Amino acid sequence: MKTTKLFMSAAVVATLFFAGCSPKDGDIEKAVKAKEASEVSVAVAKGEVTLTGEVADDAEKAKAEVIAKAEKGVKSVVNNLTVKSVMPVVIAEDATLIKNVADAAKDFPTVQTSVKDGVVTLKGEINKSSLVKLMQQLSVLKPKKIDNQLTVK
Template identity: 40%
Template sequence: MTMRIKQLASIVLVMGLMLMVACKGKPKDADIQAAVTSSLTAIPGVTADVKDGAVTLSGQVASEADKTAAEAAAKASKDVKSVTNNITVAAPVAATPQVAITADDALKTGVAAVVKDFPGITADVKDGIISIKGESTAAKWKTLKMALDALKPKRVDASGLKVK
């Protein structure tokens, strides 16, 4: 009889262990979310959402390499079933063009050609700055100023100009 009890106890023990292993709970989305988020800390601008073990990545990164690295990091996380990569790559920022500053000799030639049409006004050029002297009406000054600005000087100094 003791032999039967031992066999029965062994069978119950084995079945209990198998039941415990088989009834192991599914991984929680919150645990997967924490694991994926910690693996993505090196890649700024990326967020992850988890539903039933499926990870959806979103956000914006600077390069295609960052996008690929984020996906690989998410796939490497434990208990992830699938990864949907909705990350966008930011367009490169265009550099703002520099204003070309004309050399003084070429600027002097251009200023002389413009000022000859405005009697009573003289202009000097030094270090890319055009200094205007003389008298003019407001309408003529506006026309002159637009013509001088087209030459792209550093600035136009009209402190010596009297506007009537």
């Protein structure tokens, strides 16, 4: 009876020992997932971690790999994360902008507009509800900046 108990506890200790040495894939996956950003997907097979998903920049991508590598039981990391491509800022040409600003401002007779190097300057006065409409219309014309010097009535 005593020997059986001894054997059983030995078996339990051995299991814990081996499990401690090399955690199961599922456990590694859980542990890594808990430390990674929410947009990073984690898959583990035989100690090899594969990271997928889209992150904001290269630093985030590198950081995710460091986190995965630091986890106990991880043998290697395949970093398949992609970096979000950032759309460059498009600024309209002055000629196009001048024409489009004139079209947009036509129905706001109390506003004087000028355009130079992509900057739309607004002078004069306007009431609040019209200001929002005018700003909305000008903002879609791809100006570099809207310099609003209007007096709001």
